[in-house]
Amino acid sequence: MKYVLVLVLNMVLLWSQTDISQNIITDVTKFFNDYTIEAGEINSDNIRVIGGDLYVYGTVDGKITVVGGDVTLGPTSVVNGTIVAIGGSVQKDENAVIHGKIIETNMKEGLVYREMEPAESINGGYEFRIKERSMRASESWIHPETDFFIYNRNEGLLFTPLNSQWDGDGKSSFRLSFSIGYRFGPHEPAGRLTLEKSFFSNKNLVFFGSAFKESRTDDFYRLSETENTVAGLLGRQDFYDRWNEEGWSAGIGLDLYRVKLKLLMASVKQDSIAVTSNLWSLFEKERPLRSNPYTEPQETIGYWQGTVAFQTRNYSPIATGMALFVEGEAYQKSDDGSNIYTMNSEELRKRVFGFLKLNWEMSYGLVFRSQFIAGTSDGKLHEFRKFGVGGLGSVSAFPFKYQTGDQMVQANGEIVFTDEFTDAWFFLKLFVDGGYAWNDDTFSFTKQNILDFGISSAGVGIGSGDKDDLNWSVNIAKPLNGRDYLETTIRLDYNF
Amino acid sequence: MKNTLIYLLITIIPLFGKGLQHDDDNFIIRDHFHYSIKGIEKLEFKIDYKMGELILKPNSNNPHEFDGFAEYTPHYFDSPIVDYTVFGKTGFIEIRTNAIDHDHEFSFNWGHDHFHNKSEYKLPLSVPIELELEFSLGKTEIDLSGLQIQSLDIECGMGKTTLNIKSQNSIVCKEINIEAGMGEFEGIGLSHLRAKVVNIKVGFGSADIDFSGIINHDMDIEVEVGLGSIELILPDNVNISARIHDHFLSSVDVDNLIKKGNKYVTKDWDYNRPTIKLDMSVGLGSIDLKISH
Numbered sequence: 001m002k003y004v005l006v007l008v009l010n011m012v013l014l015w016s017q018t019d020i021s022q023n024i025i026t027d028v029t030k031f032f033n034d035y036t037i038e039a040g041e042i043n044s045d046n047i048r049v050i051g052g053d054l055y056v057y058g059t060v061d062g063k064i065t066v067v068g069g070d071v072t073l074g075p076t077s078v079v080n081g082t083i084v085a086i087g088g089s090v091q092k093d094e095n096a097v098i099h100g101k102i103i104e105t106n107m108k109e110g111l112v113y114r115e116m117e118p119a120e121s122i123n124g125g126y127e128f129r130i131k132e133r134s135m136r137a138s139e140s141w142i143h144p145e146t147d148f149f150i151y152n153r154n155e156g157l158l159f160t161p162l163n164s165q166w167d168g169d170g171k172s173s174f175r176l177s178f179s180i181g182y183r184f185g186p187h188e189p190a191g192r193l194t195l196e197k198s199f200f201s202n203k204n205l206v207f208f209g210s211a212f213k214e215s216r217t218d219d220f221y222r223l224s225e226t227e228n229t230v231a232g233l234l235g236r237q238d239f240y241d242r243w244n245e246e247g248w249s250a251g252i253g254l255d256l257y258r259v260k261l262k263l264l265m266a267s268v269k270q271d272s273i274a275v276t277s278n279l280w281s282l283f284e285k286e287r288p289l290r291s292n293p294y295t296e297p298q299e300t301i302g303y304w305q306g307t308v309a310f311q312t313r314n315y316s317p318i319a320t321g322m323a324l325f326v327e328g329e330a331y332q333k334s335d336d337g338s339n340i341y342t343m344n345s346e347e348l349r350k351r352v353f354g355f356l357k358l359n360w361e362m363s364y365g366l367v368f369r370s371q372f373i374a375g376t377s378d379g380k381l382h383e384f385r386k387f388g389v390g391g392l393g394s395v396s397a398f399p400f401k402y403q404t405g406d407q408m409v410q411a412n413g414e415i416v417f418t419d420e421f422t423d424a425w426f427f428l429k430l431f432v433d434g435g436y437a438w439n440d441d442t443f444s445f446t447k448q449n450i451l452d453f454g455i456s457s458a459g460v461g462i463g464s465g466d467k468d469d470l471n472w473s474v475n476i477a478k479p480l481n482g483r484d485y486l487e488t489t490i491r492l493d494y495n496f
Numbered sequence: 497m498k499n500t501l502i503y504l505l506i507t508i509i510p511l512f513g514k515g516l517q518h519d520d521d522n523f524i525i526r527d528h529f530h531y532s533i534k535g536i537e538k539l540e541f542k543i544d545y546k547m548g549e550l551i552l553k554p555n556s557n558n559p560h561e562f563d564g565f566a567e568y569t570p571h572y573f574d575s576p577i578v579d580y581t582v583f584g585k586t587g588f589i590e591i592r593t594n595a596i597d598h599d600h601e602f603s604f605n606w607g608h609d610h611f612h613n614k615s616e617y618k619l620p621l622s623v624p625i626e627l628e629l630e631f632s633l634g635k636t637e638i639d640l641s642g643l644q645i646q647s648l649d650i651e652c653g654m655g656k657t658t659l660n661i662k663s664q665n666s667i668v669c670k671e672i673n674i675e676a677g678m679g680e681f682e683g684i685g686l687s688h689l690r691a692k693v694v695n696i697k698v699g700f701g702s703a704d705i706d707f708s709g710i711i712n713h714d715m716d717i718e719v720e721v722g723l724g725s726i727e728l729i730l731p732d733n734v735n736i737s738a739r740i741h742d743h744f745l746s747s748v749d750v751d752n753l754i755k756k757g758n759k760y761v762t763k764d765w766d767y768n769r770p771t772i773k774l775d776m777s778v779g780l781g782s783i784d785l786k787i788s789h
Contacts, residue, residue, distance in 0.1 A: 098523045110578065115526040119569065119612065200654065257700060257723060258780065313725065313747045313782045322745060 034069075039076045048405065054083070071102075090116070138430040140165055141260065142208045142253050143194035145178035151229040153238040153289045155215060156275035157184025173198050176316070185276035190214055210262075215242040215273060218385065221325075221355055221373070227492045233242070238282035239392045239400065243295050243384060244271045251305075262307040267334055270299045272384075290400065293384040303331035317494045318367045318416055319359060320401025326354035351377045351385060357496070365421030371496045373410040379441025381406050389435030390455060393496060395432050396477035397457040397487040405437035409445070412496050419464070429461040431495055456480040463491070499726060505609060509627070524612055525570050531562040531580040533620040536587040538646065540626045541619060543591040547633040547655075548613025554642045555618035564617030573613055591617065619643055624667055631657060640663060640665075645689055648672045653700075654679045661685040668692065668713075676701040676724065687711050687731060698724040698781065707772075708788030715772045721746075721781040729786045736762045738774035738785060747782035 004025035029048045035098065037043045042056035049066045057074040064071075064084045070088040073079065073096040083090070084103045092098075096116065097247045105113035143165070150158040160181030167175035175198065192212035199205040199257060217240040223231075231237040251264025274294035279289060306328045312321040332347040355373040362368050375387035389395055390402025391411055414431035422428065436454035457480055463473025533539060543552075548568070555561055566576045574594035581588050593613065598665075613634075619625060624644040629636075632653040640648075641662040647670045650657065654677065662685055669691040674681060678700040686694075687709035694717040696703060706729040719726060730736055732752075738760040742748045753760035775785055 110529060110531065110580070111527055111575070112530045113528050114575075115528075116523055117526070119522055119524050259723075312745060312780075321747075 009133055019203065031481065035064075037077075039074070044081075053088075054085075056083075056096075062440070090114075092116075092150045139194065140175060140177055140194070141255065142196055142206055142262070143179070143192060143210065146179040146181065146192075147225055147229070149229060149354040150225060152240060152242065153275050153279055154185060154242045154292070155183040155190070155231070156276045156279065158185075158190060158215075160191070162191075173203075174307050183273075185251065185279075186273060204255050206255070207251075208253065209248065209250040210224075211248045213244070216245045217242045218353070218387075219393075221496075222391070223491075229467040230492055232279065232281065235280050235284045236279055236287040237284075238290065241293055241384060241401075242273060243292075244273050245269070246271075247300075247391075258311050258313065260307075260309045263305070265302070265304050267302045270301055271297055293383045293386075294382075296382065300334040301331050302334045303329055305329045317369065318361070318418055320361045321359050323357040324354070326352070328352040347383070349378065349380045349385075351375070351381060353387070365418045367416045367418060369412075369414050369416060369494075369496070371410075371412040373408070373435075374443070375408040375437075376443040377441075379406045379439070387437050389437045392489065394433070395435045395455050396431070396459055396475065396495075397456055397479040397485060398455050402455060403435070403453075404436040405439045407440055407443050407445070408435065408437040409450075410435035414495060426462055426464050427473075429463075429495075430458075431461065431475070431477075432456070432458045433477075459487075461491075461495070510675065519614075523570075524567055525567055525575070526567045527575050528565045529563065529578045529617075531589070532560060532586065533580075533587060533623060534560055535561055535585075536582060536623055537585040538626065539587045539620065539623045540628070541562050541589045541630040543617075544593070544630045545591070545615070545632065545634070545636070546593045548593065548615070549634055550614075550631065550636045551616040551639075552629075552637070552638040553616070553618055554621055556621065556642060558618075559588070559621035561622055562618065564615065566593075566613075566615040568593075568613045576615065587623070591615075631655065639716040640689070643673070645669050648674075648689065648691075649707045650681075650752065651675045651677070652679050652681055653677045654701075656680045657682070659683040661688040663688060665689045671695070674703065674705070681705070691715065694718070696720070696726065696728075698722065698726050700724050702726070705729070706788075711770055711772070714770050717772060717774045719776040719783070721776070721778040721783055723780045725782040725784070727786065728774075729788050730774075732787050733764075733769060734789055735765050735767075735769050735771040736760075736774065737771060738776060740774075740783065740785075741777035742783070746778040748778065748785075749783070750785045752787040753785070 028045050029050065031050050034052045035047065035049045036055040037058040037060060038058040042061060043058060043072045044061040046062050047064045049064065049069055051068050053069040053393040054064060054066045054071045055078040056072065056079070057072065058076070059078040059080065060083060062079045063084070065084045065086070065087055067086045068088060071083055071085045071090045073090070073092045075095040077093070077096045079096070079098045079100045080101065081100045082103070086105050090102055090104045099118055102116035103113060145163045146160045148160060158181050160179050162178065162180040165175060165177040175196040177194045177196070178191065180189065183190050190213050192210055192214055194208055194210040196206050196208040207466065219240045222239050228239055244269040247268030249264045249265060249266035251262060272292050275289050275291060277289070279350040308326045310324040315321040315323055329351045332345060332350055353375045355371060358370045360368045386404040386406060387408035389408055390398035390403030391400030394410060395402070412431065412433050414429050417428040419425060419427045434454055434456040436445070436450050438449070438453065457477050459475050459477030461473045461475040463471070465471040473491045475491060475495070477487045477489070479485060533698045549715065555563055562580070564578070576594060577590065577592040579590045621642050621644070624646040627645065628649045629638070630651045634654070634655045636652070636657040638657070638659045640659070644667050645665050650659070650673070652675070656679055659682070665688055669689040669695070672686070672689060672691045672694045674683065674695070675697045676699065679685060680701055681703040683705045686705060687707045690713065692713060692715055694715065696705065696717070696719045698721045700722065701724045703724070703726045705726065708729050708731050711731055711734050719728065738750070738752060738753060739758060740748055750760050752763070754763050
């Protein structure tokens with residue numbers, strides 16, 4: 001009851017207010033009569049309608065209070081002032097325009113009164129959204145930012161000064177990203193343009209489409225692009241085989257916190273990028289550069305590609321954790337009109353590659369690290385898509401891609417005695433690598449195959465760094481096939 | 497490949513449509529609710545909030561009354577259902593948001609430009625309350641300080657939920673159930689509820705739950721974590737016995753407890769102090785168990 005009394009008092013106060021700033025406003029009271037404001041009429045008066053209904057087809061600039069009657073706002077009505085309906089209802093045509101305020105009160109418990117007003121008048125943000133988005137949502141994993149400088153034997157210096165993403169400062173579910181750079185080796189531009197449409201507050205589901213001209217490699221797992229660039233600048237070395245792809249891709253991505261899934265289809269023109277013979281380097285200026293594997297020129301192919309990646313929480317190279325990556329691809333020449341290729345055609349080639357990393361902090365400062373890699377195909381891979389073992393990031397003390405094939409297995413293991421263990425500025429590591437690549441159309445192999453044809457090596461390393469940002473290390477490795485050969489390698493990252 | 501592309505475009509392009517603009521988007525309705533809560537011995541309060549912003553707090557100025565408002569864009573929401581009924585000596589308040597289903601529009605767009613839905617409800621302090629709260633998508637702030645909480649059941653879907661209790665519950669809370677689906681849940685001052693049984697489930701989301709403070713009774717806490725993460729803070733004035741079921745894919749951090757057999761227990765066990773028994777299981781997610789000082 002107290003509440004109703006307060007409400008009535010408020011109404012009386014509202015009622016008694018008269019705008020004295022304009023002398024032309026008058027107070028009118030209508031008893032038991034309906035009141036109509038016609039279309040085209042502008043009403044600036046303060047009107048009280050008691051026991052009757054109010055019909056509005058014109059413009060209300062003043063204040064109208066209706067007690068015990070209904071209010072009807074017609075399609076031509078404009079409310080700039082205030083309408084208060086006490087004990088009645090308000091019917092509003094969908095074309096009625098409200099710039100002012102409508103208050104509808106019922107003298108009972110439950111819904112006691114209703115206000116209607118322009119959306120702009122609400123204090124605070126009109127739109128609802130979660131303001132604190134996760135980092136995952138603010139950075140694109142579909143179109144990651146390209147390194148500013150990339151240096152290798154194919155592209156020479158790839159300089160990418162333009163790396164931009166726009167998504168309305170996180171407010172839009174769309175994101176437009178582009179990276180545009182220039183290859184100083186072959187003297188041509190390269191880059192990627194991506195449009196993403198995401199769903200859910202943390203952008204967990206993404207549809208995307210990209211147009212691009214970029215180099216592509218299957219050797220990304222061996223070392224980072226940054227370390228490869230440093231190897232090129234300092235030692236005229238390149239541990240990636242690359243080729244050029246120009247075309248488009250479209251697909252869907254699903255980001256479930258630690259699990260990421262991506263499925264895309266693409267149509268690209270593949271071609272080799274000639275090796276730049278005059279690659280400058282600070283040391284080893286005369287080191288011969290490895291030639292490209294054979295790439296069929298100007299081949300337009302279409303492919304489907306599916307990727308799954310998983311990491312345990314706060315994955316770090318020298319803490320207990322696991323990372324898994326699997327990528328499958330089915331590709332074939334695009335239909336040129338004369339040859340119709342289908343997903344069942346002889347031309348279709350399938351390639352699956354994956355790795356599993358398992359790290360275990362055995363005791364204080366002592367970490368056992370392991371990596372298992374497998375690659376398989378239907379035995380029809382082109383030369384430049386074949387799997388390779390040997391060399392940096394694979395089996396140490398063997399030449400780069402010492403063995404290649406349609407199938408591969410590789411295992412790496414190392415024990416890292418961290419600087420916490422040595423209680424000094426350096427860490428030590430003991431490592432062993434093994435791998436085997438062979439040509440076949442199935443993945444089956446025996447232990448005897450590995451013993452007879454596989455390659456392996458072991459080594460030691462010393463370096464200095466911190467947990468997640470290794471500064472440097474020096475490895476000395478020896479092949480385990482009896483050869484009397486020692487290989488020294490400087491790494492700016494973990495072995496794998 | 498060309499045919500596949502065309503098919504893909506036909507499938508995807510409608511998803512990018514922004515939907516029709518409506519005149520109803522240009523104004524909002526604010527409904528004010530009021531009930532006098534008298535003559536009952538218990539209140540069962542149930543809310544099913546689909547999306548938007550929600551605040552629940554004590555009605556400190558009017559302890560016998562329930563007040564609140566709902567502010568919404570009428571194109572997307574009908575007036576919420578706010579019902580109060582009494583059976584015998586028990587009162588029931590049930591609140592439901594009424595989202596309007598627009599079949600012709602792709603509703604995922606709701607998260608950004610078009611709708612407004614904000615509610616604030618003040619709960620009476622004068623009666624014991626059983627709370628059953630269900631939120632789907634949005635931001636929820638709950639303050640239960642000063643209320644008499646008999647039981648608490650919270651189920652959060654996506655979005656962020658914050659629960660804060662600043663003062664001691666004058667009655668014992670029989671049970672707390674918290675389920676964080678894909679969103680974030682943060683609970684502070686839960687020791688004030690004086691609960692004996694606590695069940696926490698975390699699916700894909702995260703939960704930060706703070707029980708620090710004074711606890712004078714034994715308590716059973718059961719935690720299940722799927723792919724998400726939980727940080728659980730317990731007070732240091734109790735004995736703690738924690739059994740954790742994990743495997744090599746999960747991450748478990750336990751501070752200031754010692755491992756004894758298959759349990760983590762308090763270093764200096766004191767039989768004069770109450771005991772918290774924890775049973776925690778984790779799938780691919782993580783558990784972070786801390787003891788406050």
